[in-house]
Amino acid sequence: MKTSITFTLNDREVTVDTLPMARLLDVLREDLRVTGTKEGCGEGECGACTVLVDGHPVNSCLVPAIQLQGARVQTVEGLAQDDRLHPIQEAFLKHGGAQCGICTPGFLVAAAELLAREPHPSRAQVREALAGNLCRCTGYQKIVDAVVEALA
Amino acid sequence: MTLIVSESPVLDPRTLAEALQLRAAHPEAMPLAGGTDVMVYLEAGVIDPPRWLNLWRLNALRGLSRSGDTLRIGALATHTDIGRNADAQTLAPALVEACRTVGAAQIQNRGTLGGNIVNASPAGDTLPVLLALDAVFELHSAARGERRVPAAAFWQAYRKMDLASDELLVAVHLPAPGAGDHTHYRKVGTRLAQAISKVVLGARVRLDAGVVTEARVAYGSVAATPVRCPKTEAALVGRRAGDLAAAADLVAQDIRPIDDVRSTAEYRRDVAARVLRGWLGTLTA
Ligand SMILES: Cc1cc2nc3c(=O)[nH]c(=O)nc-3n(C[C@H](O)[C@H](O)[C@H](O)COP(=O)(O)OP(=O)(O)OC[C@H]3O[C@@H](n4cnc5c(N)ncnc54)[C@H](O)[C@@H]3O)c2cc1C
Ligand code: FES
Ligand code: FES
Numbered sequence: 001m002k003t004s005i006t007f008t009l010n011d012r013e014v015t016v017d018t019l020p021m022a023r024l025l026d027v028l029r030e031d032l033r034v035t036g037t038k039e040g041c042g043e044g045e046c047g048a049c050t051v052l053v054d055g056h057p058v059n060s061c062l063v064p065a066i067q068l069q070g071a072r073v074q075t076v077e078g079l080a081q082d083d084r085l086h087p088i089q090e091a092f093l094k095h096g097g098a099q100c101g102i103c104t105p106g107f108l109v110a111a112a113e114l115l116a117r118e119p120h121p122s123r124a125q126v127r128e129a130l131a132g133n134l135c136r137c138t139g140y141q142k143i144v145d146a147v148v149e150a151l152a
Numbered sequence: 153m154t155l156i157v158s159e160s161p162v163l164d165p166r167t168l169a170e171a172l173q174l175r176a177a178h179p180e181a182m183p184l185a186g187g188t189d190v191m192v193y194l195e196a197g198v199i200d201p202p203r204w205l206n207l208w209r210l211n212a213l214r215g216l217s218r219s220g221d222t223l224r225i226g227a228l229a230t231h232t233d234i235g236r237n238a239d240a241q242t243l244a245p246a247l248v249e250a251c252r253t254v255g256a257a258q259i260q261n262r263g264t265l266g267g268n269i270v271n272a273s274p275a276g277d278t279l280p281v282l283l284a285l286d287a288v289f290e291l292h293s294a295a296r297g298e299r300r301v302p303a304a305a306f307w308q309a310y311r312k313m314d315l316a317s318d319e320l321l322v323a324v325h326l327p328a329p330g331a332g333d334h335t336h337y338r339k340v341g342t343r344l345a346q347a348i349s350k351v352v353l354g355a356r357v358r359l360d361a362g363v364v365t366e367a368r369v370a371y372g373s374v375a376a377t378p379v380r381c382p383k384t385e386a387a388l389v390g391r392r393a394g395d396l397a398a399a400a401d402l403v404a405q406d407i408r409p410i411d412d413v414r415s416t417a418e419y420r421r422d423v424a425a426r427v428l429r430g431w432l433g434t435l436t437a
Contacts, residue, residue, distance in 0.1 A: 001161060021158035021194070021204065043192050045346055047258055056232065056261035062191040063262065064184065066162045067208045110257065131345030132256025 007068040009034065010078030020066035025049045027065050028075060036076040036105050040134070047133035050106035051075045057110045059132075076105035079112055088112050091150035092143070099137035107133050111147045119151045158194055162204040168212040171320060172294040174205055179317040181205040185228055188255070188263040189271045213266070213322055216240055221328035227266025227321045231278075232257075234265060243328050244285060246335040246354060250278045253337075256345040266321045272311045272377070279307070279378035280354030281337055282324065283370035290323040291315060300325075307377035330366075332359045336431045340423055342414075349373045350415040351423045355431065362393045362437025369428060374407040374420050381406035384428070393437040400429035 006015045009032065016031045025042075028034045028051070040048030042061050049060040052074040079086035088111050091097065098104040107130060114121055114129040121129070126147045127140075135143065163181055165171040174181070181203035184190055193199045207213060213228040218239040225234060231251035234240050240248050254260055254268070254277050268276045269289065287303040293316060301314050308314060315321065329335065336355045341347030352372040358365050367388035369381040383406050387399040409420035 001159070003162075019157055019159055020162040020164075020206075021160065023157070023191070023195075026157070042195055044188060044255070044259060047256070050258055053262075057258050058262045059188075059258045061195075062187050064162075064187055064191065064206075066164060066204075066206050067184075067187070128345075129257055132258045 003066070005065050005069050007071045007073055009073050010075060016065070018065050020064065022065045024051065024053075024060040024063040024065065024068060024073070027068070028060065028073075034075060034077055038102050038105055040102065040106075045134070046103070047106045047110065047130075048103050050109045050133065052109060052113055055113070057113050057132075074109070076108050079108060086112060087150045088115060088147065091146035095142045095146040095149070097138065097143045097146040103133060103135045103137075107135070107143055111143075111150070114147065115151055121148065123148060158200060158204070160201060160203050162206050164206045164209065166209055168210055168292065168320075168322065169294075171205065171207065171210055172292055172318070175320055176294045176318040178203055178205065183207055183270070183320065185264045185267040186230060186262040188259050189267055189273075207320070213320075218243070223326040223328070225265055225324045225326070227269075227323055228264050229266075230262060230264055231255075231260035231268075235260065244281075244326050244335075246337040246356075247278060247281045247285065247326070249337040250281045250339070250352075250354070253277055253339045253344070259346075265324060269306075269324070270313070270315065270321055272307055272313050274310070274375060274377055275349045275352065275373045276378065277339055277349060277352050277372065279303075280352055280370035280372045281335075282326075282354070283378060283380050284335065284354035284356045284368040285326050286368070288325045289321055290325060291319045292322045293319045298322075304380060310376040329356075330358055332365075333357070334359065334435055338427045338431065340427065348414060351420050351427065353424065353427050353431075355428065357388060357396070357432075357435060359393055359435065359437065364388045364391050364393075364396065369403070369406075371403075371407055371424055373414075374409040374424055376408070379407060388432075393435045396432035396435060397429045400425045400432060403428060 002017045038048045040046035044059045051060045163174045182201035183205045213226045216237045223243045231254045234251045282303045338353045340351040354370045356368040367385040369384045372378045384402040403425040409417040
């Protein structure tokens with residue numbers, strides 16, 4: 001049976017009628033048509049679906065809707081402010097951190113959270129924070145370059 | 153991929169008392185903590201419970217606290233909560249290390265210690281550490297109140313544990329390290345992140361004037377449950393630091409590894425002994 005769930009998405013309150021065990025990923029993409037968040041593996045391995053819930057990066061393919069009641073959800077759509085890209089988005093552009101782009105929203109969200117905690121991360125810190133995000137195209141170096149230099 | 157979404161209803165209690173009533177009334181309902189194990193099983197079609205019991209709102213199961221020399225960790229504490237907690241870093245550094253190797257950041261931010269314990273995978277990374285630290289589990293039911301079970305008695309057979317169908321795991325208690333305690337955690341997998349362990353070791357040795365007075369050696373991924381190694385532990389007691397490594401030869405008698413997709417029994421026997429031998433060799437009086 002569907003149930004009504006209210007949470008904030010990128011600082012805006014939203015209410016959806018959905019199955020309580022529906023995945024946050026599907027609530028975003030199917031119910032709310034906010035499609036920046038991507039699906040890769042659907043089992044917690046690849047990080048393509050990463051969003052922030054109450055400030056922490058999580059895999060939205062593993063979070064059931066019922067646990068969103070009252071939560072604060074931030075997706076890649078929330079990174080740019082008005083027409084200004086977030087510094088991590090600028091850095092990805094500058095360093096070539098995206099190729100096919102399927103992994104990019106997840107990397108951006110996870111990296112933005114790291115930079116909020118640690119504005120000048122070492123390469124090792126970047127690798128650890130992004131170890132749950134897989135990329136089949138870039139070979140990771142450009143992504144690490146972008147994160148290290150985003151706020152440098 | 154066909155997506156399986158559970159249409160089953162979710163019980164959504166606000167308090168522990170309410171949760172325990174619901175647990176007793178609906179033993180068929182599957183508890184749901186961070187969901188990092190159950191959502192994978194659900195999406196793979198491995199489980200389809202008729203009802204769910206959401207634990208996520210139960211603040212009584214959250215947080216870490218230190219009272220005297222004991223560290224109490226709520227069952228809903230995430231691996232990140234534990235990894236970043238100052239008391240855990242001081243009192244249980246081996247557990248902190250273990251939590252930091254579970255999956256990757258996204259999994260550590262959502263997955264809980266209680267979920268790791270009750271999922272009861274023989275490869276659960278925190279479980280050998282909980283054995284090595286003599287952890288005690290606090291279980292509650294509406295009918296019988298609270299009872300405590302030592303980790304060493306909890307996992308009884310493959311995914312079978314001393315947890316009744318009306319009980320919830322509420323907290324984990326860790327005694328503070330004694331004087332002379334040395335602890336160790338070592339995970340062996342294909343990569344640092346997102347790897348299920350081929351072998352995982354949790355160990356504790358207490359040295360008094362250079363002699364071992366107490367030893368705990370526990371492994372994951374080498375038997376149907378996480379296991380202690382009684383022969384190895386007995387061989388360590390009474391030995392002098394500097395002369396401990398040979399006790400690791402007994403590990404093969406304490407474990408029962410199998411061949412599976414991640415590794416072979418032979419590799420596991422060899423590596424289990426090696427990681428212990430290596431650490432014991434670093435201990436000096
Ligand atoms: C990509 C990926 C990587 C992973 N890597 C690792 C790893 O490296 N090492 C590792 O050990 N694990 C790993 N895991 C497994 C999982 O993340 C951990 O076991 C985690 O600690 C489970 O916690 P949870 O809160 O998500 O549990 P849930 O999935 O919510 O629950 C797990 C089980 O415990 C029961 N349960 C939970 N809490 C309670 C309670 N308080 N009382 C009674 N029953 C309860 C549930 O009913 C269920 O049976 C990984 C998982 C994924 C998806
Ligand atoms: S789609 Fe969620 S982790 Fe891969
Ligand atoms: S850019 Fe293609 S997977 Fe990362």
